[in-house]
Amino acid sequence: xxxxxxxxxxxxxxxxxxxxxxxxxxxxxxxxxxxxxxxxxxxxxxxxxxxxxxxxxxxxxxxxxxxxxxxxxxxxxxxxxxxxxxxxxxxxxxxxxxxxxxxxxxxxxxxxxxxxxxxxxxxxxxxxxxxxxxxxxxxxxxxxxxxxxxxxxxxxxxxxxxxxxxxxxxxxxxxxxxxxxxxxxxxxxxxxxxxxxxxxxxxxxxxxxxxxxxxxxxxxxxxxxxxxxxxxxxxxxxxxxxxxxxxxxxxxxxxxxxxxxxxxxxxxxxxxxxxxxxxxxxxxxxxxxxxxxxxxxxxxxxxxxxxxxxxxxxxxxxx
Amino acid sequence: xxxxxxxxxxxxxxxxxxxxxxxxxxxxxxxxxxxxxxxxxxxxxxxxxxxxxxxxxxxxxxxxxxxxxxxxxxxxxxxxxxxxxxxxxxxxxxxxxxxxxxxxxxxxxxxxxxxxxxxxxxxxxxxxxxxxxxxxxxxxxxxxxxxxxxxxxxxxxxxxxxxxxxxxxxxxxxxxxxxxxxxxxxxxxxxxxxxxxxxxxxxxxxxxxxxxxxxxxxxxxxxxxxxxxxxxxxxxxxxxxxxxxxxxxxxxxxxxxxxxxxxxxxxxxxxxxxxxxxxxxxxxxxxxxxxxxxxxxxxxxxxxxx
Numbered sequence: 001x002x003x004x005x006x007x008x009x010x011x012x013x014x015x016x017x018x019x020x021x022x023x024x025x026x027x028x029x030x031x032x033x034x035x036x037x038x039x040x041x042x043x044x045x046x047x048x049x050x051x052x053x054x055x056x057x058x059x060x061x062x063x064x065x066x067x068x069x070x071x072x073x074x075x076x077x078x079x080x081x082x083x084x085x086x087x088x089x090x091x092x093x094x095x096x097x098x099x100x101x102x103x104x105x106x107x108x109x110x111x112x113x114x115x116x117x118x119x120x121x122x123x124x125x126x127x128x129x130x131x132x133x134x135x136x137x138x139x140x141x142x143x144x145x146x147x148x149x150x151x152x153x154x155x156x157x158x159x160x161x162x163x164x165x166x167x168x169x170x171x172x173x174x175x176x177x178x179x180x181x182x183x184x185x186x187x188x189x190x191x192x193x194x195x196x197x198x199x200x201x202x203x204x205x206x207x208x209x210x211x212x213x214x215x216x217x218x219x220x221x222x223x224x225x226x227x228x229x230x231x232x233x234x235x236x237x238x239x240x241x242x243x244x245x246x247x248x249x250x251x252x253x254x255x256x257x258x259x260x261x262x263x264x265x266x267x268x269x270x271x272x273x274x275x276x277x278x279x280x281x282x283x284x285x286x287x288x289x290x291x292x293x294x295x296x297x298x299x300x301x302x303x304x305x306x307x308x309x310x311x312x313x314x315x316x317x318x319x
Numbered sequence: 320x321x322x323x324x325x326x327x328x329x330x331x332x333x334x335x336x337x338x339x340x341x342x343x344x345x346x347x348x349x350x351x352x353x354x355x356x357x358x359x360x361x362x363x364x365x366x367x368x369x370x371x372x373x374x375x376x377x378x379x380x381x382x383x384x385x386x387x388x389x390x391x392x393x394x395x396x397x398x399x400x401x402x403x404x405x406x407x408x409x410x411x412x413x414x415x416x417x418x419x420x421x422x423x424x425x426x427x428x429x430x431x432x433x434x435x436x437x438x439x440x441x442x443x444x445x446x447x448x449x450x451x452x453x454x455x456x457x458x459x460x461x462x463x464x465x466x467x468x469x470x471x472x473x474x475x476x477x478x479x480x481x482x483x484x485x486x487x488x489x490x491x492x493x494x495x496x497x498x499x500x501x502x503x504x505x506x507x508x509x510x511x512x513x514x515x516x517x518x519x520x521x522x523x524x525x526x527x528x529x530x531x532x533x534x535x536x537x538x539x540x541x542x543x544x545x546x547x548x549x550x551x552x553x554x555x556x557x558x559x560x561x562x563x564x565x566x567x568x569x570x571x572x573x574x575x576x577x578x579x580x581x582x583x584x585x586x587x588x589x590x591x592x593x594x595x596x597x598x599x600x601x602x603x604x605x606x607x608x609x610x611x612x613x614x615x616x617x618x619x620x621x622x623x624x625x
Contacts (some may be wrong), residue, residue, distance in 0.1 A: 010329040032603050037426050039353075039433065092610050096617050099351040102429050103564045104613065106353070107606040118599045230557075232435050237430065292436030297431050298419050 007247040011147040013263060016063060018154035019101070019215045021255035024239045025161050025248060026208030032168050032245035032307065034201040035181035037102040041209055043109030043235045046228035047085050048078035048210025049217040053129045054122075057220075063121050065256055070200075071135045084110075086203045095199050101202075109230065128224025132217050150219055157215060158252070161208055163247055166253025177201055186295075211278045231286060235262065238293050244303025251306060262289070321473040323590045329548055331478045331586020333359075333484035336541035337559060337596075338535030338566035338578040339493065344571030347530045348421075349585040350428035354412065355538055356556030358405050359555060363546040363555055364443055366394070366401035373397050382455060385579025387477035389457040390547065392436050398543045402536040409535035412439075436557075439510060446555040451550035454543075456572055473488055482544045489540065493533070509602045510573055515604060561602055562589070565609040571619025580620060584608070605609040 021080065022046060038044075052074035054065030054153065068075075085156040093104035116123045135153070140146040168174050179187040180194045188194055217223045235258065245256020265288060269281035296303065341355045342346055373393045374382060382391040412435055420427050465473035474583045497503035508516040517523050538556075567584045570577025585605050592604045612619065 013465065037429060092613050096613060099429055100613060100617070102353075102426075102566070103351055104609065106564070107561050107609055111603045116416055118597070158580070159400055191505050224544070231437075234433070241430070279449060280445050283441040286441040286447065287438045290434045290436070293434030294416050295436070296429055297427060297434070298416065299431055300503070301423070301427070 001300035008147060011144070011151050012169070013259070013260040014153050015147065015151050015219055017256045017259045018151070018158050019212050019219070020172060020236065020239060020259055021158050021252040022095060022154075022161055022212040022245070023236045024255045025158075025165055026205040026212070026253040027236055027240050028205075028245055029165060029208070030205035032175045032247065033174065033181065033252070034198055035092075036202050036205075037098065038205070039102050039233060040105030040107075040109035040112075042228045042230055042232040043105070044082045044206040044209040044214070045213035045232060046086060046112050046225075048082045048213030048237050049223050049228070050129070050213075051081035051210065052078040052121055052214035053132045053217050053223055053252065057132050059127060060124075063124055065122070071218060074218070075211060077174070078210045079207040081300060082213070083203050083207045086206030087199070090199045090202045094202060095195050099105065103149060108232065109166065113200070113225060113228065115231075123225075126163075126225060128227075129217075130222050132221050132223065134218055134221055153288040154215055156218075157211070162248055163212075163251070169248075173197070173200075195305045202231035213226055234286075234289055234293070235259075237288050241293055241296050242301075242303055243308065246307030247305050248301075250303055250305035250307075254303065255302070256282060256290075261292075287316045321470045323593065324587065325475050325479070326589030327587035328483050328583065328588075330589060331547075331583035332482050333398075333541045333545045333582075334559065334562045334566050334586050335490065335579045335582025336486055336537050337545065337556075337563045338582045339490065339571070339575055340537045340541075341563050342567040342570065342572055342578040342617070343506075343530050344534045347506060347565060348417070348527060350425045350432065351564070352585075353429065353560065354434045354439060356434040356512065356558075356560035357436045357443075358535045358538035358556065359411060359542035359559060360443055360543070360553060360556035361439065362401050362405045362535075363409055363542035364447050364452070365404045365539065366397045366543045366546065367447070367454065369400040369404070370394055370445065370454060370625040373400075384457055389459045389476075389478050390455045394454055394543075394547075400539065401543060405539035405542075406532040406535045409531040413466070413469035413531050431543060436455045438556055440553060447553065448554055451552050453550065454546055456539060463467070475524075478547050482548055485540075486544070489537070490575070493537075494575055497531075502526075507532060541578040553602075558602065561609070562586070562605040565612075566604040568619055569608060569612045574619065574621040577619055579622030606616055 023041060027041060028143045030290050052071075055067050055069045055077045056071050056074035058068060059066035089104050089108050093101040117127070119124055134142060134150075136149065137146060140149055145286060169177070176187065176192050176197050179185065179190075180197055184194050189249070212226065216227070239254035239258045240251055241254070242258055243252070244250030265285050269278065269285060273281045337355060337359055340358070341352060342350045344350075353412070370393060373396050377393065381618045382393050383390050389463065389624035391612030416435055417428060417432050420431055442513035459476045459478060461476045463472065463474050472514065497507060505516065505526050508519065508521055509523050513523055516526075523559050540557065545559070564584045568581070569584060570579070583607055589601045589604045589609055596604070
């Protein structure tokens with residue numbers, strides 16, 4: 001039984017790491033490949049989680065939604081809802097200087113947080129939404145086997161997202177993104193419309209975050225506003241910066257590493273500190289993450305795995 | 320109606336003070352500093368500690384209220400100490416972090432300020448806990464300025480009037496500093512063209528230090544004001560960050576009078592919207608102002624470039 005508990009914990013850990021990795025991949029498309037600074041990750045994840053919960057959940061007389069649709073439809077809805085939110089923000093902010101996007105995404109995350117807290121007819125308010133259906137729970141139960149099956153599902157989604165992104169960034173579309181990031185004027189003079197490419201990259205990245213939110217909602221079965229606090233945004237940023245932005249492998253590696261650091265330090269705080277000091281310990285844990293972001297930026301700006309230099313295979317001959 | 324305007328002016332004063340610091344660092348250091356809100360929080364909390372210290376040193380331990388206000392001279396001393404300490408904190412963060420990243424991409428500085436803000440906010444929570452603090456438990460009687468039958472009437476406490484008055488005085492002083500002194504001219508020159516300013520003999524490092532000192536000290540004062548008219552909580556500055564950005568962009572980045580006007584507009588908009596959307600959506604109003612100005616006039620009211 002002891003071994004089973006450890007394995008079960010490991011499955012839990014990997015499911016969360018996988019969900020974070022999907023978010024980090026979305027952020028990597030925006031920041032790593034396009035240079036867009038999104039400070040509203042938590043907001044877009046929340047939109048996806050709530051959208052899927054409302055579409056697939058059982059009806060509730062207290063609020064709208066509860067359509068009882070299949071879970072797959074919920075995921076598509078999550079991606080669509082996050083994409084629409086991203087479109088609104090992107091159209092307003094992307095044509096302006098780059099840090100306006102940071103401020104606007106920060107703003108939309110604050111507003112989404114307010115809506116989740118206060119719009120009880122839609123989101124259930126501070127108590128959130130319960131009994132979000134777990135896929136195949138009727139067949140597999142909700143124990144270890146189900147956790148393992150869900151891990152497989154998360155890894156499949158992560159693999160699909162990875163494959164699609166690798167194809168995308170290696171395609172002519174991805175080359176244009178990097179060209180815009182490096183030198184917008186040069187890209188524009190070759191006839192590439194920077195604003196349109198940026199908007200596409202931003203919306204696709206946010207759709208991945210929404211999908212990750214839906215993955216989270218159906219794994220835990222319960223979502224509330226406190227699941228999507230700004231700290232989530234910081235965690236995903238830490239993952240991307242630690243792993244190395246501009247590299248999908250780096251994003252995934254960073255997700256596993258930072259989530260491991262976070263889980264272990266959280267566990268230590270729970271073990272070592274008396275109950276009265278837990279809140280202060282949690283605050284210290286966040287100080288650690290903030291300092292980690294800052295230190296990596298100063299000491300190793302490329303992260304553990306930096307971006308691979310992509311040079312045309314014809315360039316070698318000339319040199 | 321009038322009451323909402325008065326409340327808006329009080330909140331607007333706090334936003335204006337913070338936004339001025341934000342707009343200065345934005346135009347001279349060239350990045351959006353997400354840590355500005357935390358300087359407000361730190362200012363408010365450092366004043367709590369400084370007040371305890373001043374009260375302990377002067378003996379007594381009790382603060383005798385000054386005239387009609389809820390606090391005594393000790394809080395004024397504590398506020399000045401807190402402003403100096405917050406300025407030192409800003410210089411330390413700059414020295415440890417931002418200075419090393421200035422050569423790179425501007426957006427790296429934004430991320431760094433994000434990490435720094437996170438660390439600073441939670442450090443406050445670690446040191447002081449999450450329970451709200453107050454400078455004084457004195458209860459103030461609001462003065463009725465306008466009788467109830469004229470537009471709903473207006474009641475305001477002496478503290479609130481002082482906050483509005485001091486904010487305007489500070490802004491006037493800052494405007495004079497920027498337009499009439501050598502330092503002010505050097506700051507404006509650096510904001511316009513750092514390379515040219517350096518060629519002309521401006522010590523841009525000194526200008527950057529002065530910018531941090533002014534921005535952080537004003538933020539600390541704003542934090543103390545917020546604490547005088549409300550509660551001191553670890554999230555105080557974070558919750559004001561969106562209104563600060565809205566005000567700074569509304570006024571036009573780099574424009575001090577723009578940031579002041581923006582601060583009051585955002586404060587008034589938030590207050591006047593409360594009866595329509597409810598107090599819980601206050602922060603969303605700042606966001607609407609932000610989106611609106613970005614759509615219609617991204618350079619801001621007084622700005623030239625976007």
